[in-house]
Amino acid sequence: MGTPLIDMPATILCPHGGKITFTPSNSRVRAGGFLLVISDLGMVAGCPFATTSPQPCLTAQFLQPATRVRIMGQPAILATASGLCQGAGPPGPPLVAQTQVRVRGL
Numbered sequence: 001m002g003t004p005l006i007d008m009p010a011t012i013l014c015p016h017g018g019k020i021t022f023t024p025s026n027s028r029v030r031a032g033g034f035l036l037v038i039s040d041l042g043m044v045a046g047c048p049f050a051t052t053s054p055q056p057c058l059t060a061q062f063l064q065p066a067t068r069v070r071i072m073g074q075p076a077i078l079a080t081a082s083g084l085c086q087g088a089g090p091p092g093p094p095l096v097a098q099t100q101v102r103v104r105g106l
Contacts, residue, residue, distance in 0.1 A: 002104030003078040005069065006062075008033035010099035014057040014085040015092030018047030022060075029071045032100035037074035038065040042094070044085060055088030062094070069105035076105055 006012070009032060012020040022042040024034040040061075047056035062083035065075030079099050084091045 002106050003080050004099050004101050005031060005066070005103050005105050006036045006077045006079055006081070006096060007031050007100045008036065010036075010079075011097040012042065012060070013095045013097055014044045014047050014049075014060065015095065016047050016049040016057065018044045018049075018057055018085075020044050020060045020085070020094055025074075026071045031103035035071055035103070036062070036077045037071050038062065038077060039074055040077070044087070047085075047087070049087075057085040057092070058087040060085040060094045066105045078105060 008024050020042040022040050042060035044057040049056050062077045062081045064081045069076040079096045083094045
């Protein structure tokens with residue numbers, strides 16, 4: 001059946017609850033919003049993990065793309081993809097809380 005692909009208005013959080021906003025490089029394929037591809041980088045806002053050490057999450061990137069779906073020559077990102085939120089502190093995985101459910105892939 002497949003797994004939903006992640007689109008731009010998806011709700012994605014850092015492991016500590018900060019909101020991640022991606023700027024999609026894809027400007028042609030939509031499913032609610034433009035779909036994300038492996039090269040897209042997200043910016044984290046509002047990460048509460050801001051004590052003196054460790055530091056808050058700053059960026060996020062997905063590392064495991066879809067194997068059978070490409071958008072403009074780049075692999076798409078599935079809602080189950082693993083990734084990393086990075087900052088000055090230890091990295092953690094981004095959490096996909098909500099995304100579109102109409103388009104699915106493998």
